[in-house]
Amino acid sequence: MTEKTKLLQIGSITERMQARLAADFDITELFGETDRAGFLAARGAEFSAIITDGHWGVPEDVMAATPNLKVVSSYGVGYDAIDATGAAARGILVSHTPNVLNDEVANTAILLWLSVSRRVLAADQWARSGDWEAKGAFPLTRTAQKKTVGILGLGRIGQTIADRASMFDAKVLYHSRSPKDVDLEYRADLVDMAKDCDVLIVITPGGAATQHLVNKDVLEALGPEGILINVSRGSVVDETALITALQSGALGGAGLDVFDKEPVIPAALKALENVVLLPHVGSATVETREAMGDLTCANLAEFLKAGRVLTAVPECAHLA
Ligand code: NAP
Numbered sequence: 001m002t003e004k005t006k007l008l009q010i011g012s013i014t015e016r017m018q019a020r021l022a023a024d025f026d027i028t029e030l031f032g033e034t035d036r037a038g039f040l041a042a043r044g045a046e047f048s049a050i051i052t053d054g055h056w057g058v059p060e061d062v063m064a065a066t067p068n069l070k071v072v073s074s075y076g077v078g079y080d081a082i083d084a085t086g087a088a089a090r091g092i093l094v095s096h097t098p099n100v101l102n103d104e105v106a107n108t109a110i111l112l113w114l115s116v117s118r119r120v121l122a123a124d125q126w127a128r129s130g131d132w133e134a135k136g137a138f139p140l141t142r143t144a145q146k147k148t149v150g151i152l153g154l155g156r157i158g159q160t161i162a163d164r165a166s167m168f169d170a171k172v173l174y175h176s177r178s179p180k181d182v183d184l185e186y187r188a189d190l191v192d193m194a195k196d197c198d199v200l201i202v203i204t205p206g207g208a209a210t211q212h213l214v215n216k217d218v219l220e221a222l223g224p225e226g227i228l229i230n231v232s233r234g235s236v237v238d239e240t241a242l243i244t245a246l247q248s249g250a251l252g253g254a255g256l257d258v259f260d261k262e263p264v265i266p267a268a269l270k271a272l273e274n275v276v277l278l279p280h281v282g283s284a285t286v287e288t289r290e291a292m293g294d295l296t297c298a299n300l301a302e303f304l305k306a307g308r309v310l311t312a313v314p315e316c317a318h319l320a
């Protein structure tokens with residue numbers, strides 16, 4: 001009988017994924033180890049494969065302690081927590097889960113936008129608390145119809161959000177580093193775009209290149225009636241500037257699925273009435289997580305079978 005491939009698991013995986021991997025992989029859970037440094041020093045060299053997710057990625061100490069690592073399969077599309085360039089230089093293939101979550105994350109962005117503009121949480125509270133009987137009708141809210149929607153990052157998910165926005169007769173603008181071959185208005189300057197938007201939806205990757213792209217100037221350009229939706233990474237928005245803008249009324253409202261230091265959300269943000277906060281659940285439905293999990297496992301299976309992966313990150317595409 002051939003020995004199973006040693007797979008290091010970072011973060012949690014579903015039972016379905018466990019079951020799919022069990023036949024070919026001998027799985028060790030990193031977070032089950034109490035002496036992490038001792039474990040990595042003693043056993044790091046055993047592992048040729050890692051399974052992780054977009055949140056945990058591959059921490060530097062793990063990368064450094066796994067000299068025989070050949071493949072990393074990440075359960076998520078965003079891989080800012082993995083040094084993909086460094087991995088590629090070592091010949092390590094990194095895979096992720098593009099496309100299978102486009103619809104779900106786009107739906108979450110729209111859900112947040114409508115929740116903020118129609119003040120769904122406050123209206124729910126009005127209905128439950130007895131305010132409806134005591135005070136009468138809930139105050140009027142703002143429509144999502146015929147607005148100007150700016151998309152920051154018109155990639156796979158951004159394009160799906162643009163499709164959804166057109167259902168609300170929106171005018172869609174977008175900003176990214178380069179214009180795309182699409183029938184939408186490109187804006188080379190983010191502040192300039194924000195000035196013209198009712199809603200700004202952020203869906204770039206995280207990491208150093210996008211750190212605090214959405215800053216005080218962008219938020220002020222969006223303005224007192226403007227709404228910011230962030231379904232990308234917390235790092236893309238300057239959270240301190242965001243809180244200040246929301247507190248002062250310089251920004252109208254925000255719908256946030258992601259935060260700077262997850263799972264910690266600043267108390268000042270939680271105290272605000274003009275925000276809707278989600279605990280990073282953009283892709284978190286049974287159906288979409290199943291598709292993501294299947295692709296995560298299929299990448300590992302393909303590596304065992306053919307020494308390549310199905311959906312490599314761009315930095316590793318030449319190795320796949
Ligand atoms: P994608 O197809 O690679 O699209 C990313 C877009 O961002 C591209 O249009 C890119 O265009 C633009 N971009 C990259 N760097 C930029 C910069 N510095 N300034 C302006 N635009 C920039 O990625 P995707 O599959 O749509 O996923 C996007 C991100 O969503 C993921 O990386 C992840 O962080 C996040 N996400 C979050 C959740 C959640 O649960 N909330 C779920 C899935 C994904 P240019 O290269 O032309 O700039």
Ligand code: 8YV
Binds near residue numbers: 053054055079101
């Ligand atoms: C996941 C995500 O929540 O795909 C991403 O980039 O942010 C989410 O779909 C994340 O990968 C943790 O599993």
